[in-house]
Amino acid sequence: MRDNCGLNRRPTAIGGGKTLLALISAALLGACAGPQQDSAGLPPDSEDMIAGLYIVDCLLPGQIRKLGAMTYQTPRRPVKTTAADCNIRGGEYVAYDRANYKTALKVWLPSAEAGDPKAQVSVGEIFENGLGTEPNYEMAAFWYAKAAEQGDKTAQFNLGTLYEQGKGVEQNKLKALNLYREAWGLPEDSLMYQATAQKEQEALRASLESQLKSKDAQLKLLESQLQSLRSKLKAAKARGASPELATAADELNTLSELVTTLKNDRVAVAEQLSAIPKLRTPVAKLRTPEAGVKQRTPGVFEAASSDGVEVVRGESLSFEGTNFGRYYALVIGNRNYSALEDLETPFNDAREIGAVLENKYGFTVQLLLDADRLTVMRALNELHEVLTEDDNLLIYYAGHGSLIDIGDRNAGYWLPVNADAPPNDSRWVPNEFITNHLGRMQARRVLVIADSCYGGLLSSSPGHLFFGNAAGAEGSSEYIRYKLPRRSRLLLSSGGDKPVIDGGGGGHSVFARELITILENNSQVMSAPALYANIRQPVMARAEANNFVQEPVYKSIKGAGHEVGDFFFVPKSSQ
Template sequence: MPMSLQRACPVHSRLPVFALGLGLAIVLGLPPAPVQAAVRNAEDLMIVDCLLPGQIRKLGRQATYLSARRPVRTTQADCEIRGGEYVAYDRANYQTALKVWLEGAMSGSAEAQNNVGEIYAKGLGTAPDYGMAFQWFRKAADQGYGRAKINLGYLYEQGLGVERDQAAALNLYREASGIEDELMYASVVQVEIRARDEKITGLEAQVAEGEAESAALREQVRKLQAELGQRRAELHKARDELADTQRRLAEAREQQDDDLTRLLENQLLVQQEQINDQQTQLASLERQAGAGGALLAGSPRLEILDPVFVATRGRNTAVYRGGPGKRQIVGRVNAPQLVREVTVNGQPAPMGANGAFSAEVDVPAGGAQVQVAAVDTGGTRARIEFTLLPQAGQGGATAAPAPAPSGVLPRGVKLGRYHAVVIGNNSYRDAGYPTLRSAANDANAVAELLRSRYGYQTTLVLNGTRLEILTALNEMRETLKPEDNLLIYYAGHGEIGADGQGYWVPTDGASGNPRSWISNAAVSDILNTIPARHVLVVADSCYSGTMTRASVPTFTAATMPPEKWAEWVRAMADGRSRTALTSGGVMPVPDAGSGRHSYFARAFLNVLQDNNRLLEGQRLFQEVAISLALVSMDSPLAQMPEYAPIRFAGHESGEFFFLPKGGGAAAGP
């Protein structure tokens, strides 16, 4: 299907800025009623590290003393009105940010120690110092601080500042969750397509061949990157020409020159079409360059989306709801242009342009053996084997256990109130951002579904400016309670900076000016200060602030007794969660393709509309990923949704739950 618009993520740089406010607040006796901070501009709503002045306190009738200064995170406007000294995370260097928290960290505060670790991990004007981050996260984790355990586990998982240790990472994630044994991580199975033969025979020849292949790939990536630079320059020039035509058109309309107006309007349409074509070509080149880079870094991956694997002792096992009969296998590869063929049990499985593939297998009552194999363009073959079991299976030791009552809210669990901020940006003031067709439709449909079917109190922001979006988020910060839940949905243009930082582009955002956008770091800081226990960001655009899927706790009810399901739900409902479900990582995503909605929005809406039980975020992601892989198989842009905790947003161990009105009544232990 022809594609004209994407919610694209071109590369731009980020401009660091420093902000400082000074003042003095004296408190005697009981604190006075809070004063509402005046908001003058969007910057006043940015979250800052604020060092409040000490309080004058009385001990008895004669002794008066000044308490130590208190570090807090609050808005810039609130810090100013309370007389604090502040710095903004994404506008400061690490020395100024450390000034707020280091004293508390040195005195043993676990929260301050974790914050110092995050400052070093972020970098803030310099390269991240993961070694120092590791030391401070370790200090806080040793005191039992859950957020520090999550951060420390991520460093172990990625090998940042410490030797990579997957076992240590998973142990820390489990400790932070408070559940053992039944808790699983990274239930989706991934295998390396270009797996190396472990035999020593012919190793030297393989090494020589690998070096030659790597050299050829480097040259291919170099050429692609050079072409990317040329195409970006052409796109920038085309946008300048479009802006000039728009200016001339406005002048012609003012002069009431009808002939010139018609001529310029036609020229404007042609230029807009050229820009759309250039963006599609650019997205394709970025995907090719990214795939080449993936090969150099390791290899493309094969991923099984459905069915979901469960933890067993022995071979891989996948369990699905239903009885014996035909069962669909759904998967995808992350670099389809580098894969020649995918087979399921020896039969070719058609693969779409986005890397998705599917095939049917016959599953008897006792289960079926499934082998998925992939062959790359160089002829290298890799395979994964697993046992596929129906939940209703019968017949001895191979039968699936009786299913637990997943989807039922356990007795005594209260999920609290649900709120949503839904943002949909179609029309942009800057000519550098083409008008989108489906973002506002997506936002309207999501807001209505959450309100009518799930009982959310929704705030809808259409074509929102930077101030309007930040104001809506700040209202949640000021009004929500710890027992509340918040979903933030964003559909619109996104940007990715040269340093990997992601941005949402408001309708008044200026092309090439990151200070006019909303950074993911700023969103994460806002999420960190919102009192709500569970927060989920759903972004049909770029959002690059997440950890990895391995750090999300999952539960497979198909193999667990009811009391374990209830225990897991209670633990996840009590834990503090900050997670993100995104439509496509850091690559451009299609603006439309499924009627009036984007592919991602259509899949998201369908899953929530069809759901009639308690639905956890991890399962929502799995069902959206499966649906998206199938409906967008012919899309020229590969979409690989992601679900993970948000870094530096205060995630501890919980999970976000959806419960339709009247569904999933409390039951069980």
């Protein structure tokens, strides 16, 4: 057993078979062309090709349009796309490694100021992420609010996370909850919203009542001290002790000011407490629908990969009349490293998880074993060409992870098999690359499961308020009806922003062992929050049995277009 953050060894060949998602156009590959293999038979880690796969803020030229006899050109259009695609389309962008918030703002700010909500969200994300400087949460909140007022779901969610954390705005969990509700499109009188709102109101009420009790105790103590000082001052006056009088008078003034301040604080807390509305709607338990017979509708995959191997689209899954769409999985297991310590379990983890997803849940799976940087980056990029709006994507990564301290926050990385040892990060895959591609993908629902050290750094979002969790709502018809149409970009990390162990699970990592068990034993529609709720304690217990502290973390991924949606696992048949 060892943690997933080690050092030192030799390269091995890439495994995993033909590329499932090899639909990237010949033009795109041609724009970054280089030698296709080195002497060992491995694809080259071409810096030119990799640079072309990064997402950039691209300013496309205006379109030439004709209106009757008049020809005119539209304004230039900002878009997030790959550097290679931007080149092909005649766009303008700043090279990725020289980009900062000023150059990014130059692309998006004109459209944002003109009222485009998507551009306003991009400007907000630029300020929130910092891009080479410290984050400006106040400006991020300002631009998110503008887009939220126009009903933009991503803006409502992003602004909600700022209110939940108190970044750039005064912390207000009820305000955050209401913004999440709006992003979800949930009515205010919904039982799910009422249940969570009541829970938050009760927590806030308990906190304020505790503050009142504490302030009352402090006031009582200070009043006692004031009375003692007044007696001391009176005695000093009677004795005519001038120095003693002056000291006692100063103490009395200071203490009086403290009492006044504390009384004002108490009034403010009491006003907050009295302003909390009482919910009169009765909160009922939401029933989980009974397992039914699932209908499977075959889908059609109309394209083939660039190497001539036909790629088959998955089938669209339906359950009790609800169409969940097609399911895809990119499963990566990195075990044998060239410059880092080899791991033991990623191959077992990736193969078995891929098999469960394919056989029980109908996923079309692409398995990558011992993938180098170019292979990982190309696989993520090619997903854009395969996935459609109603599709679901799960990305699973098992391997080394690392982080770099960049001031007030840390940046996380996945380490491909050709990664150099820290601190040389030139061959690492940054979280920012992953997040940017998640935002570009068409798929409505995306879940990333990262079983690596510091995997939780893929998201800076809080573990935000989830409606109805306490009431067991995740499998209910109402929950599915509201969640399914919303975009989701979610992260389940095996250990948050801390190291995790490689073994301890009988040939698997402690996290992968529990994940496989839960997925194999599930017989109903299961949401991502339900998966997290089922896996958290077992992983912690299994890690503790291996003398290690490890706690899974579940978050949304900001900056990737999350709209308070969810991810659902739909078994092919009920047990």
